[in-house]
Amino acid sequence: GNSVTQMEGPVTLSEEAFLTINCTYTATGYPSLFWYVQYPGEGLQLLLKATKADDKGSNKGFEATYRKETTSFHLEKGSVQVSDSAVYFCALSSGTASKLTFGTGTRLQVTL
Amino acid sequence: NAGVTQTPKFQVLKTGQSMTLQCAQDMNHNSMYWYRQDPGMGLRLIYYSASEGTTDKGEVPNGYNVSRLNKREFSLRLESAAPSQTSVYFCASSRRTVNEKLFFGSGTQLSVL
Numbered sequence: 441g442n443s444v445t446q447m448e449g450p451v452t453l454s455e456e457a458f459l460t461i462n463c464t465y466t467a468t469g470y471p472s473l474f475w476y477v478q479y480p481g482e483g484l485q486l487l488l489k490a491t492k493a494d495d496k497g498s499n500k501g502f503e504a505t506y507r508k509e510t511t512s513f514h515l516e517k518g519s520v521q522v523s524d525s526a527v528y529f530c531a532l533s534s535g536t537a538s539k540l541t542f543g544t545g546t547r548l549q550v551t552l
Numbered sequence: 553n554a555g556v557t558q559t560p561k562f563q564v565l566k567t568g569q570s571m572t573l574q575c576a577q578d579m580n581h582n583s584m585y586w587y588r589q590d591p592g593m594g595l596r597l598i599y600y601s602a603s604e605g606t607t608d609k610g611e612v613p614n615g616y617n618v619s620r621l622n623k624r625e626f627s628l629r630l631e632s633a634a635p636s637q638t639s640v641y642f643c644a645s646s647r648r649t650v651n652e653k654l655f656f657g658s659g660t661q662l663s664v665l
Contacts, residue, residue, distance in 0.1 A: 444594075476654075481658070482658055482659075483556070483642055483644075483658045483659055484595070484642070485656070486653045486654065529594060529595070539585075539600060539610065540595075540654065542595040542596075544592055544593060545594050
C-alpha cells in the first residue's frame with residue numbers, strides 16, 4: 441500500500457536559517473505529491489504540490505522537487521521566519537480518487 | 553467566503569453517547585472527506601464521498617457512519633462513542649477526485665470520557 445515517511449520533529453531553527461524537512465514515499469504507479477501546513481488551531485492548507493517526476497513545487501519561499509529515483513519530496517526554504525512555525529505534512533495521492541495518504545507531520549519552531 | 557465549516561468546534565462525550573459532526577462547504581465541490589488526526593499518526597481517512605449520493609470507507613471507518621445529505625453537506629456520526637475515538641476531526645472538500653487540492657475545515661476536538 442501507499443505510505444509516507446517524514447523526519448521526526450520537532451525541528452527548532454533560528455530565524456533566517458535554512459530549512460529541510462525530509463519526506464520519502466512508497467506508492468504504486470505515479471503518485472502526486474503534496475506538502476500541507478497546519479498553523480496552530482487551524483485546519484491544513486495546501487503549501488505546494490508536484491504531479492510528475494522532476495517537477496518542482498514552490499510557494500511562499502518553500503520548494504520541493506519530486507525525485508522518482510529516490511522516492512523523495514523534501515521540503516526546503518532558504519530563510520525561515522517566525523511566522524513559518526507550524527506543523528508540515530507530506531502527502532501523496534494516487535489512484536482514481538483524491539484520497540491522500542499523509543505522513544505523521546513535522547513540527548517546526550522558529551525562534552528569534 | 554466561508555469555505556469549509558465544521559460544527560461543533562469542541563465536544564465532550566461520555567462512553568456510549570452518540571453525536572453527529574456537521575460539515576458544509578460553499579465552493580460547489582464534488583468530493584468531501586472526513587479525517588481524524590491523532591498525535592504521531594498524522595491524518596487518517598475515515599470516510600469520503602467522491603460525489604453527491606456516494607460514500608466509501610477510508611482507512612479507519614469502524615465505529616463511524618456518514619451521510620452525504622446534499623452536495624454541500626457531509627456529516628459524520630458516532631453511534632456509540634468510545635475513548636479510542638478521542639481525536640481531532642477534520643472535514644475537507646475538493647473540486648473533483650483526482651489530484652485535487654483539498655480545502656480543510658478548522659476541526660472538531662472530541663473527547664470521549
